[in-house]
Amino acid sequence: MNRIRRFCDWAGRTRYPLILLALAAVLGAPSLMLGLHGDDFMIREVVRGTFAVGGLHRCPLDAFSFLDGVPDHNRELMDRGWLPWWSDPTSHLAFFRPLASLTHWVDHHAWPGSPALMHVQSVGWFVALVWAVAALYRRLIGRTAPAWVAVLAALLFTLDDAHAWPVAWLANRNVLLAGLFGVLALVAHDRWRRDGWRPGALLAPLAFAAGLLAKEATACVGAYLLAYALFLDRGRWARRALSLLPCVLVGAGWFVAYRLLGYGLRGSAVYLDPYHSPAAFLLRVARDAPILLLGQWGLPSSDTASFWSAPALGVHVAWAVVYLCLVGVLMAPLVRTNPLARFWTLGMALSVLPGCAAFTHDRLLVFAGIGGSGLLAMWLGGMGQSAAWLPAAAWWRRLAAVFRVVFVGVHLVLAPLGLVASMLVMAAVGPEMARMVESLPAEAAFAQQTAIHVNSLSTLTDALCASGRRYRGLPVPAHALRLNASCSPATLTRVDERTLVVRPAAGYLLPRGAPHVPGRPAPTTSLAHLLRYMDILTRDAATGPKLGERIELPTASIEITALTADGRPAEATFRFRQPLEHPSLRWFALRELRYVPFAPPAIGKSVRVPSPAD
Numbered sequence: 001m002n003r004i005r006r007f008c009d010w011a012g013r014t015r016y017p018l019i020l021l022a023l024a025a026v027l028g029a030p031s032l033m034l035g036l037h038g039d040d041f042m043i044r045e046v047v048r049g050t051f052a053v054g055g056l057h058r059c060p061l062d063a064f065s066f067l068d069g070v071p072d073h074n075r076e077l078m079d080r081g082w083l084p085w086w087s088d089p090t091s092h093l094a095f096f097r098p099l100a101s102l103t104h105w106v107d108h109h110a111w112p113g114s115p116a117l118m119h120v121q122s123v124g125w126f127v128a129l130v131w132a133v134a135a136l137y138r139r140l141i142g143r144t145a146p147a148w149v150a151v152l153a154a155l156l157f158t159l160d161d162a163h164a165w166p167v168a169w170l171a172n173r174n175v176l177l178a179g180l181f182g183v184l185a186l187v188a189h190d191r192w193r194r195d196g197w198r199p200g201a202l203l204a205p206l207a208f209a210a211g212l213l214a215k216e217a218t219a220c221v222g223a224y225l226l227a228y229a230l231f232l233d234r235g236r237w238a239r240r241a242l243s244l245l246p247c248v249l250v251g252a253g254w255f256v257a258y259r260l261l262g263y264g265l266r267g268s269a270v271y272l273d274p275y276h277s278p279a280a281f282l283l284r285v286a287r288d289a290p291i292l293l294l295g296q297w298g299l300p301s302s303d304t305a306s307f308w309s310a311p312a313l314g315v316h317v318a319w320a321v322v323y324l325c326l327v328g329v330l331m332a333p334l335v336r337t338n339p340l341a342r343f344w345t346l347g348m349a350l351s352v353l354p355g356c357a358a359f360t361h362d363r364l365l366v367f368a369g370i371g372g373s374g375l376l377a378m379w380l381g382g383m384g385q386s387a388a389w390l391p392a393a394a395w396w397r398r399l400a401a402v403f404r405v406v407f408v409g410v411h412l413v414l415a416p417l418g419l420v421a422s423m424l425v426m427a428a429v430g431p432e433m434a435r436m437v438e439s440l441p442a443e444a445a446f447a448q449q450t451a452i453h454v455n456s457l458s459t460l461t462d463a464l465c466a467s468g469r470r471y472r473g474l475p476v477p478a479h480a481l482r483l484n485a486s487c488s489p490a491t492l493t494r495v496d497e498r499t500l501v502v503r504p505a506a507g508y509l510l511p512r513g514a515p516h517v518p519g520r521p522a523p524t525t526s527l528a529h530l531l532r533y534m535d536i537l538t539r540d541a542a543t544g545p546k547l548g549e550r551i552e553l554p555t556a557s558i559e560i561t562a563l564t565a566d567g568r569p570a571e572a573t574f575r576f577r578q579p580l581e582h583p584s585l586r587w588f589a590l591r592e593l594r595y596v597p598f599a600p601p602a603i604g605k606s607v608r609v610p611s612p613a614d
Helices: 002-013 016-033 039-047 071-080 098-110 115-140 147-159 161-168 174-195 199-212 216-231 237-243 245-260 278-297 302-307 310-337 339-351 362-384 394-438 444-448 459-471 527-536
Strands: 065-068 092-094 264-266 450-453 479-482 490-494 499-504 550-552 556-563 569-576 585-591 594-597 606-609
Touching: 002 016, 002 147, 002 362, 016 115, 016 147, 016 161, 016 394, 039 098, 039 459, 065 071, 071 479, 098 115, 098 174, 115 147, 115 161, 115 174, 115 362, 147 362, 147 394, 161 174, 161 362, 161 394, 174 199, 174 216, 174 237, 174 362, 199 216, 199 245, 216 237, 216 245, 216 339, 216 362, 237 245, 278 302, 278 310, 278 339, 278 362, 302 310, 302 362, 302 527, 310 339, 310 362, 310 394, 339 362, 362 394, 394 459, 394 594, 459 479, 459 527
Parallel strands: 450 479, 450 585
Antiparallel strands: 065 092, 092 264, 490 499, 490 606, 499 569, 550 556, 556 569, 585 594
8 A cells, every 4th residue: 555655646646638648549559459339339320421221311429329110110120120029019119329429420531441540539538537537536535635646536537447448439438528528527516616716616507418428327417416416515515405506407407498398208228217107217336336346446346237047147146235235334434424425426327327327347446436435545545644533443443454455456457457347348349240230142133131140149249240231341131030039049940831930949038148958057157148138139038029929021911829927929930932942032040159051941840050159
């Protein structure tokens, strides 16, 4: 700890923001070799004006409206293979992020052929975020604590591995913009309230509005503004409440406009809209908030929760509660005696709530990390200088000594390694996914045919295959149909010339972390758990297709002909418009992450198709 203090003392005397900015640039540098991933390909098409799938001719500044909830549009997306056939026709996943979209417009018009320069822009936003956070810590922590504590807080934030995905994944750049403008709003608000700087009364809500136009998570700023009014503002209570009014009006106006313009979430079991499903959201908070806070304070990261089986996920939640209780015991003496510590704590705790509307991931922790890093730095600073708030109880001091080592190891040693490692993993996965996309036929005739996929890695990989191929100048099939559930073995039975019955081992719309083969326990941890979870991205199992229900697509009529014991589709019968051997139908199986030709079984015969994850 003494070495850390000496480093922070030295950095504080030598223009430490510049040191941190250089460190942020170095940490973000590996992202320059990553290229485009996942949603990046679709965003590229939208901002370039070439996306016209599902009847949608989207505005270039509306790159994050994935589904508009119009049944005809969603059915066309099913026909093209962007959505699985079991999707809710009214599924709606639309986010209002014009400012983030504008940065991608710049990417694909100013340097369209240089992904490295696109990543340079993201690293630049990360550097700007670190600068703003360092300024916030200097203003708030530097007033009542030694300068080196503010430096330590900024260092903890800079090294946080939660920033790996926002920096490395272009589509997640919106997190950096939201964080930057959110922090600028807090700095402006503090200058107005503490120093009497009147422009701050205008600049704070303007920065808040800019953040909201980049990503909805900027609403977390409201948590810190509330905490500021409760614990740091020195005016009368009425004046404190009035000081929040400009940002409250901005937030309310944004919310009303968001709804009136048709943005929001519906028909997904992965994403929840608190406005439409408040009860389900509260249940999600009870499960996911501890996981997210554990990701901020310890191990494992919240990313891992999506890879667990259902029993293992329960263990993860229980461990999170136990660990956080211990952290609470350690932080309580500081929080009781220090209003700034209370400010960081409340802001951090409330900031994890929006993240509970999605699947748990450390990339959702940027705002929580602001409070978490500030609070941890103050606690480590107090431990390092025997502050007056330290309890005299021997048991507390022994526990604190252990956790001081844990905190330093997790946040100053493992975190930067994890940040770089995440980028390197993305760098390794990207070429493999590219080769998978390129393994489909390259001849021009493929653009007039229908691709039939008898097995699949994931709903997401299916959806992004078309945009990935267009990016590489490869033909995209006119229609695409996936038969099986993600990462699942299945039995295919040929009934007649045009009819195929598909029975996944555990049915469709599998619950999170459930066994994918009946009678076998689910593996404790597996990438397949995450990939299968995406099958319910556009359909809630509770409202899934019922027995006898038909889905009519240009390629085939699909009927649910059996249900599982828990009411999910167990079997689907596909009645194709053409004989299965018709030259317009191209059949593929996914093996070792490559698409290979597949021959449908003879009439009256069955064939077992293995999971591509096996």
